[in-house]
Amino acid sequence: MNIFELLVQTARQFPDATGVYLGREPVASWSQLHARALRLAARLRANHPTGARIVIASENRPEILELMFGTWAAGQAVVPVNYKLHPREMADIVADAGASLVIASPSLARGLAAAIAASATADKAQAGDRGRVAAAAVGPAVVAIGTPGYEELFTAAPADPADVGPDDLAWLFYTSGTTGKSKGAMLSHRNLLTVTLGHLADVERFDERACQIHAAPMSHGSGLYIPAYVSRGAAQVIPASAGFEPDEVLDLCEAHPGCGMFLAPTMVQRLRLVAEAAGRVPAGLRTIVYGGGPMYVEELKRSLAVFGQVFVQIYGQGESPMTITWLRREDHASGDDALLGSVGRVRTGMQVAVLDDAGKPLPVGEIGEVVCRGDSVMQGYWNNPPATREALRSGWLYTGDLGSLDARGYLTLRDRSKDVVISGGSNIYPREVEEALLTHPAVAEVCVVGQQDREWGEVVVAFVVAPAGVTVEDLDRHCLERIARFKRPKRYRFVDALPKNSYGKVLKRELRQQQ
Secondary structure, three states, rough: OOOOOOHHHEEEEEEOOEEEOOOOOOEEHHHHHHHHHHHHHHHHHOOOOOOEEEEEEEEOOOOHHHHHHHHHHHEEEEEEEOOOOOOOHHHHHHHHHOOEEEEHHHHHHHHHHHHHHHHHHHHHOOOOOOOHHHHOOOOEEEEEEHHEEEEEEOOOOOOOOOOOOOOOEEEEEEOOOOOOOOOOOEEEEHHHHHHHHHHHHOOOOOOOOOOOOOOOOOOOHHHHOHHHHHHHHEEEEEEEOOOHHHHHHHHHHHHHOOEEEEOOHHHHHHHHHHHHHHHOOOOOOEEEEEEOOOOHHHHHHHHHHHHOOOOEEEEEOOOOOEEEEOOOOOHHOOOOOOHHOOEEEEEOEEEEEEEEOOEOOOOOOOOOEEEEEEOOOOOOEEOOHHHHHHEEEEEEEEEEEEEEEEEOOEEEEEEHHHHOEOOOOOOOHHHHHHHOOOOOOOOOOOEEEEEEEEEEEEEEEEEEEEEOOHHHHHHHHHHOOOOOOOHHEEEEEEEOOOOOOOOEEEEHHHHHHOO
8 A cells, every 4th residue: 555545535535624734824735735745746757766765855844745745656765864964964865865856945955965966976986987077967956845946846737646565665764873874774655554553553542633743853753653643634733943942832732722743752851841931731732752762750750740641652763663662641640650661562563572692582571682573664774784684683673772571561671782881790771870860850861871991891971961069979879879889870971961863862972972
């Protein structure tokens, strides 16, 4: 099934209902979005082969909807790019994907076009084609949204959508690259449909009276939930700021009843601080789905106190997006710290196991690598067989995350396998230390990493965001009251903020380099 069919069905059922808003303003009905997508598909099919990769590099904008569904209708693959990457990093993705066309927001188009040209010229020169480099056209065309060239893409007569197979490429998802070069996870139409059905089965129940606010990047988690909302005729609301501004999000919650959204944990915290300071609890807020990084128990309790029982947690990766486990709304009401510190139970249609170094299942409570399998798991990494063989083994996706399952089937993540600190022969899981430090009332944020040490092999280093006056002695004493002495940080670094990517993930690599 072509994922585009979800829009076909909704446009038939709710043709005149508003499908897309920019802030409070209607942009397009479902029938208008459907017609625009088919016109784009006709143009794309005339100029690019089936299976071509179409890069979308943009802040959150209404046009992303027509670009996604138009690309799928053409039988081609969407390659969404994190708009906060450096143009050179974007150009690397364009080249790796072998993109046929790049469509970018006006703020990105010129710099990205220059980076693509420079990258392609350098590649040709390195390959020994120096004599023809200057005269050759380099790289795919870059079309800026809102220009005459962009509107030209929509001038063809609508054509029937392409007939694609369930395992044809639909979404080429490049990892956020916090620990190295990004890899392209190949997600098929079957994968995206599984993500959609899993969301509707487990995470949220809504109808055409609901809406989705895109406060988080549409190139990532927020965008992956678009098909689920479209399938129910629930409107897409794009903030006028094109991103995440807490006051604006609160305003939109009040303007659009029945709203849901995906947020990274750091975004939840920012929204909570603004809402708490202003005494605002938006009545229209239905659900906040959070994931993409650790949500610490203390912060989750504070957010529940402000917003109420609106939270659902998902655990997934770009390789199996949003679909490995979930912590239900009901679990958040349990008051059980063990549940709140977990990532919940296995999702519908998935299998999850915790394995030892030999690939054998571990008993309840034992820590090992989390693996999963199901129809949401990627087909592999684009043009990267070695990485694919490492990640996909015997039908299982090896996540690189360390965790344990309890007797009830709840999974608790400990850390990424490469983030574990081995000090004096003992394994120390940074998240456990971070959880302890965050119970200190003055600690706003913390990130724990390992640093090489001649005596211990590695030692624990804590980067702490806290006001002036908080001392190392305060934090050390606080840790010693909560965790074993050998786990406490050997060094503390007080910082104004933790470095994060646009998805809200802390860039541990940068912190390691600061040591």
